[in-house]
Amino acid sequence: MPTPFMHLEMAERIRAMVNRLEGENGRLSTLLLAxxxxxxxxxxxxDLQAVCDLPREATHFYPMPPSPEDKAWPRMMAEYPELANARHLPADQAVFVAAYCAHLMLDLVWFWQVMLPYFAEPPNMGDLRERFLVHNVLLTWLDEQARMALPDTAVTTLAQAEPDHWLPFATDADIRQWRDRLVVQLQPGATTETVATYARRMRMSPSEYEAMLHDATWMETHLFARVPVDKVQARLETAVSDSIHLIRDYLRC
Known part of the structure; x- marks a missing residue:
């Protein structure tokens, strides 16, 4: 699934498109700015389950693998109806929940429209380990692209967020711990955890995994010649407008 930095960069794309569509004084533009x-x-x-004992399904609202009927955010609203009406929430909580729902949607887009057609189904992708390896390398590569695209203000923006009972199924302390873990990685010159995370999943050393990313021949042979990365990036771009539609529907603006 998309990495945290990919989700942050998606947030930037969402805001930029909203500003283009309605101008900086539009209702949603004004709310996002505030x-x-x-x-x-x-x-x-x-993704806060990375720092606490919540199971993934408790934070993402679908099992793995999901079924075609799983939409995640409707289940979230059904299980926690106090979140369902954004107009009954403080503005900061409502905006937080809207972004949370957009994250869930993008994860499902990735599963159904990237992971399955480009990694699980093609016969030329090798054995299961090879498929997971190339999939994880693509995510790592996209993560680096997203990280470089983030503005310098990303670290202070994230650090300024102060949850106040925004999620009925997670503590503020856990949300802050996850926030702070990402803030550390967003500091100038900081090393992200992305390589180490995917290396561990592949039972490789970080240096061995990173060497593949810097090997142009390996990347061309195993990733770019086999996976239509341009189509993946195009789908991520169309997900921006999908996200805005979801966000507007939830916030009613």
Whole structure:
């Protein structure tokens, strides 16, 4: 699934497109400007299970693998109806929840429209380990692209978000711990955990995994010649407008 930095960069794309569509004085533009740190944190909050004992399904609202009927955010609203009406929530919480829902949607887009057609189904992708390896390398590569695209303000924006009982199924302390773990990685010159995380999943050393990323021949042979990366990036771009539709529907603006 998309990495935290990919989700943050998606948040930036969402805001930029909203500003283009309605101008900086539009209703949603104004709300995002006022509550931008909350939106930033909401865009990465579903992955907070990385720092606490919550199971993934408790934060993402679908099993793995999901079924075609799983939409995640409707189940979230059904299980926690106090979140369902954004107009009954404080503005910062409502914006946070909207971004949270957009994260869930993007994860499902990735599963159904990237992971399955480009990694699980093609016969030329090798054995299961090879498929997971190339998939994880693509995510790592996209993560680096997203990290470089983030503005210098990303670290302070995320750090400014202060949850206040925004999620009924997670503590503020856990949300802050996850926020702070990402803030550390966003500091100038900091090393992200992305390589180490995927290396561990592949039972490789970080140096061995990173060497593949810097090997142009390996990347061309195993990734770029086999996976239509341009189509993946195009689908991520269309997900921006999908996200805006979801966000507007939830916030009613």
């Amino acid at each position: 509550e931008w740190p909350a939106f930033y944190l909401g865009s990465v909050a579903p």
